[in-house]
Amino acid sequence: MSTGTHLWLPALALWKRDVVRFVRQKNRIIGALATPLVFWLLIGSGVGPGFRLPGMPEDMTYLAYFFPGTVVLILLFTAIFSTISVIEDRREGFLQSVLVAPVAPEAIVLGKFLGGMTLAAGQGFLFCLAAPLAGLPLDAVVLARLVPALLVVGFGLVGLGFLIAWPLESTQGFHAIMNVFLMPLWLLSGALFPAAADSWMRFAVVVNPVAYGTAAVRRAFYGDGAAFGSLPSYGTALAVSFGFAVLMFLLSVWLVRRRRDVS
Amino acid sequence: MSHPVETQGLRRVYGTRVALDDVSFAVGAGEIFGLLGPNGGGKTTLFRILSTLLPPSAGTARVGGHDVVSAAPAVRQCLGVVFQSPSLDPLLSVEENLRYGGNLYGLHGAMLEERLREMAEALRVADRLSDRVKTLSGGLQRRVEIAKSLLPQPRVLLLDEPSTGLDPVARVDLWSILEQLRGRFGMTVVLTTHLMDEASRCDRVAILHHGKLLACGTPESLCATIGADVLTLAGRDPDLLAEQLQAKFGWAASVQDGAVRVEIPRAHEQVARIVEAFPGEILSVTAGRPTLEDVFVHMTGERLGGPFFGETAKKGKK
Numbered sequence: 001m002s003t004g005t006h007l008w009l010p011a012l013a014l015w016k017r018d019v020v021r022f023v024r025q026k027n028r029i030i031g032a033l034a035t036p037l038v039f040w041l042l043i044g045s046g047v048g049p050g051f052r053l054p055g056m057p058e059d060m061t062y063l064a065y066f067f068p069g070t071v072v073l074i075l076l077f078t079a080i081f082s083t084i085s086v087i088e089d090r091r092e093g094f095l096q097s098v099l100v101a102p103v104a105p106e107a108i109v110l111g112k113f114l115g116g117m118t119l120a121a122g123q124g125f126l127f128c129l130a131a132p133l134a135g136l137p138l139d140a141v142v143l144a145r146l147v148p149a150l151l152v153v154g155f156g157l158v159g160l161g162f163l164i165a166w167p168l169e170s171t172q173g174f175h176a177i178m179n180v181f182l183m184p185l186w187l188l189s190g191a192l193f194p195a196a197a198d199s200w201m202r203f204a205v206v207v208n209p210v211a212y213g214t215a216a217v218r219r220a221f222y223g224d225g226a227a228f229g230s231l232p233s234y235g236t237a238l239a240v241s242f243g244f245a246v247l248m249f250l251l252s253v254w255l256v257r258r259r260r261d262v263s
Numbered sequence: 264m265s266h267p268v269e270t271q272g273l274r275r276v277y278g279t280r281v282a283l284d285d286v287s288f289a290v291g292a293g294e295i296f297g298l299l300g301p302n303g304g305g306k307t308t309l310f311r312i313l314s315t316l317l318p319p320s321a322g323t324a325r326v327g328g329h330d331v332v333s334a335a336p337a338v339r340q341c342l343g344v345v346f347q348s349p350s351l352d353p354l355l356s357v358e359e360n361l362r363y364g365g366n367l368y369g370l371h372g373a374m375l376e377e378r379l380r381e382m383a384e385a386l387r388v389a390d391r392l393s394d395r396v397k398t399l400s401g402g403l404q405r406r407v408e409i410a411k412s413l414l415p416q417p418r419v420l421l422l423d424e425p426s427t428g429l430d431p432v433a434r435v436d437l438w439s440i441l442e443q444l445r446g447r448f449g450m451t452v453v454l455t456t457h458l459m460d461e462a463s464r465c466d467r468v469a470i471l472h473h474g475k476l477l478a479c480g481t482p483e484s485l486c487a488t489i490g491a492d493v494l495t496l497a498g499r500d501p502d503l504l505a506e507q508l509q510a511k512f513g514w515a516a517s518v519q520d521g522a523v524r525v526e527i528p529r530a531h532e533q534v535a536r537i538v539e540a541f542p543g544e545i546l547s548v549t550a551g552r553p554t555l556e557d558v559f560v561h562m563t564g565e566r567l568g569g570p571f572f573g574e575t576a577k578k579g580k581k
Contacts, residue, residue: 006369009366017355024354092348094363097346098367100344102337103339
């Protein structure tokens with residue numbers, strides 16, 4: 001933190017502002033929660049109960065397999081919606097006044113990350129309450145694994161969105177990147193189908209940070225005992241997701257410090 | 264003691280385009296200082312440099328005695344900024360906007376509450392604290408913006424085109440508030456404007472054109488540089504009339520927006536002479552003391568409305 005700048009108070013203000021804004025925009029709640037829900041129901045039930053993929057446990061329906069992937073999709077959507085505002089907010093909006101205030105770059109990043117994480121994890125958690133409908137357990141053990149996973153993965157995905165949004169001049173650019181980069185990251189995360197052991201996708205899953213997020217949420221529900229081929233353990237998946245979140249934070253601070261102005 | 268705002272040889276280049284070229288000026292404590300110029304004249308670039316958002320390519324700018332580049336956090340601590348585009352969150356209430364705005368400057372607790380009430384009273388928005396910002400008129404929103412920027416009690420208040428988007432009543436209101444605030448808190452106000460009437464209310468004005476500082480002084484002293492009155496004539500054929508005035512009286516006449524403009528001493532004494540010299544040619548004559556608009560035309564050969572809103576003066580500049 002540079003001298004003469006504030007950290008915690010501005011970070012908390014930015015966090016509160018994001019949460020208050022979100023609660024007052026009903027359509028955002030629908031956008032981030034309803035879209036993945038429809039996705040889950042249509043794809044999950046559309047493929048039928050007899051549908052099997054290599055790497056999927058014997059006794060599991062596809063609806064149950066796809067559930068953790070949908071949770072990650074909710075985290076990703078919320079993260080995108082909460083960081084896309086950064087683009088316009090810097091030009092004309094609240095963020096302008098933040099940039100000319102004696103606020104440390106860390107505070108700007110932390111406030112935005114915490115805000116996005118709260119919304120993402122909160123909505124992800126709401127959706128998880130429907131887990132028993134998919135035949136998934138939701139007891140104290142699952143919750144104790146699930147909540148840290150939602151928070152850490154949410155933080156990292158907001159970070160990824162922020163890192164993309166900050167240097168951009170228009171929201172159109174963000175939509176393009178979302179379609180060619182962010183959605184494929186999710187599609188190749190094992191959310192929709194497990195990666196076969198000998199395919200090129202196996203490599204994509206190993207290097208894809210979102211795959212560890214999906215694995216963490218999946219392991220939170222099933223524990224480390226369930227057979228999912230080469231899926232990493234809960235501990236490994238959470239540790240990698242945590243490392244990714246820290247990396248996103250540090251890169252974002254560096255970016256804000258370097259490019260405070262839009263021009 | 265150093266000036267609250269001063270620049271020395273300030274230059275900013277975007278690629279090959281020079282947006283600011285060797286701009287030097289100093290603003291005294293408690294002054295209301297206007298940066299006057301057309302759109303594209305360099306005002307916004309200067310505003311962004313002073314507000315620490317944009318580093319200069321060369322030269323220095325200091326606010327509150329601190330360099331805007333090497334001591335940016337210190338500059339931000341003593342600066343209140345009101346942008347042309349709104350920086351309030353329309354979904355939040357006035358009070359929430361002010362509170363979060365205060366938090367950015369480290370204000371909290373009883374101190375924040377006290378300042379918040381004080382500024383809401385001073386800017387006459389105390390009765391709207393619980394209203395969402397999106398329900399307020401443009402004039403009220405601008406007042407809330409100013410209240411927010413004053414919470415940390417800045418030494419210098421920077422305003423970018425503060426009257427833009429405001430109706431005439433809200434403009435008058437804004438100025439009476441600015442003058443009151445200056446008197447009450449003793450702060451220095453620097454504002455950009457392309458409006459002549461706004462500039463003429465400033466203590467001193469700097470004229471910016473194509474990135475260069477053409478003149479700097481009180482509105483009266485700038486107007487006095489013309490050393491003559493300004494005569495504006497509407498005629499049937501303005502171009503011909505301008506030529507004839509030049510031929511018959513030897514005056515340099517220019518044509519702008521279909522009107523002929525002449526700078527001559529004691530213009531009122533010449534009115535009868537002119538009308539008699541061109542019977543039936545002249546539709547109306549206006550004689551007056553030069554305004555800042557005239558100063559701008561005199562110096563640049565262009566109208567203040569600039570390339571977007573006005574025509575370029577055609578010819579005959581003295």
